[in-house]
Amino acid sequence: MNSVGFDLDMTLADTRAGIAAVYDELALRIGVFIDSAAVVARLGPPLEWELANWLPAEEIPRAVDVYRSLYPSIAVPATTPMPGAFQAVETVRRAGGRVIVVTGKNPLDATRTVKALGLDVDEVAGSVFGPAKGPSLAAFGAAAYVGDHVADIEAARAGGAVSVGVATGHHPVGELRDHGADVVLADLTEFAEWYDGWRSPTVFV
Numbered sequence: 001m002n003s004v005g006f007d008l009d010m011t012l013a014d015t016r017a018g019i020a021a022v023y024d025e026l027a028l029r030i031g032v033f034i035d036s037a038a039v040v041a042r043l044g045p046p047l048e049w050e051l052a053n054w055l056p057a058e059e060i061p062r063a064v065d066v067y068r069s070l071y072p073s074i075a076v077p078a079t080t081p082m083p084g085a086f087q088a089v090e091t092v093r094r095a096g097g098r099v100i101v102v103t104g105k106n107p108l109d110a111t112r113t114v115k116a117l118g119l120d121v122d123e124v125a126g127s128v129f130g131p132a133k134g135p136s137l138a139a140f141g142a143a144a145y146v147g148d149h150v151a152d153i154e155a156a157r158a159g160g161a162v163s164v165g166v167a168t169g170h171h172p173v174g175e176l177r178d179h180g181a182d183v184v185l186a187d188l189t190e191f192a193e194w195y196d197g198w199r200s201p202t203v204f205v
Contacts, residue, residue, distance in 0.1 A: 002097030002199065005137045005161065006121075007147030008105055009043045010169035011188070012085045013113055016040040018075030025074060026067050030059075041170055044149040045129050046104045071109050076116050082168055084188030088146070089119055091192040095199060098122045100140045102155065104129040134158025144198070146191070150179040164194070 009015045020036040027034040034054045042050075047067060051060045092099050099121040103110050107126035114121055125136035130151040137145055137159025145156035148169030153176070156163035165176030165184045176184045183194060 002092065002095050003099070003140065003142050004092045004097060004195070005100045005102050005133075005140065005142035005145040005156075005159070006088070007044075007145075007149065007152050007155075008101050008103035008110055008113065010082065010148045011146060011152075011166055012082055012089075012101065012119060013117060014080045014082050015043065015075065015113070018071075018078035019043065021078060022067060022070050022075045025070055026063060029066050029070075030055075030063055043169065044104060044151060046127060047106070049129075068106065068109065072112055076109070076112050079113055079116065081117050081119070082188055084191060085117070085119065088188040088191040088195075089121065091195050093120060095195070098140070100125065100136065100142055102126075102128060102133045102136045102142075102145070130154045131158035134160075137161050144195075146188075150176065153179050153181050156182075162198070164191075166191075 006012050020040050023034050023036040023039050032054055039050055047064055048060055051063050055063055089099055100123040101114055101121050102125045105126050107124060110126040111124045114124055123140060131154045133155035142161050144162040144164050145159060146164040146166060148166050150171050153163045163182045165181035166187055167173045168187050173184050185191060
């Protein structure tokens with residue numbers, strides 16, 4: 001019951017500035033308008049899904065290649081930890097639990113981001129979104145999954161895990177609750193108190 005899965009973008013990592021910069025450079029390279037502010041306002045789904053808002057299907061593979069060539073040098077250095085990220089991971093570790101990051105970001109850039117931030121995780125699974133995250137969570141044995149997107153609630157359900165929403169993305173507390181999150185936190189600074197209580201619930205006699 002100790003092990004926990006976390007989403008990456010806007011859950012553990014604030015990737016907004018870096019991703020916006022990559023999209024701005026991508027737009028210059030391929031000569032297509034992309035509103036990077038709109039992109040970072042809806043982070044969560046895989047890259048290919050977002051590019052479909054700006055490009056015809058046949059141009060997406062090339063854009064993906066360009067984007068991923070830019071990401072390590074532009075986005076990773078601009079990424080910062082979300083408030084409480086280190087403490088949340090350490091809380092799980094201190095309880096003897098393991099940590100997996102399950103994200104829509106491709107595995108290579110997800111791993112680079114986790115390492116650059118210095119987050120102590122056991123495993124990274126990438127390029128999955130919504131219920132498609134479920135198999136990775138189940139195989140890892142995650143008892144809870146923490147994410148900022150309403151699709152992360154579906155992910156937790158699919159993986160047989162408790163759904164913990166954090167209102168640090170573009171879905172506020174009420175929306176996460178309305179979509180059925182088992183627990184909703186304002187941010188990860190509230191995680192330790194919840195986790196400790198969840199693992200050792202008070203028994204009244």
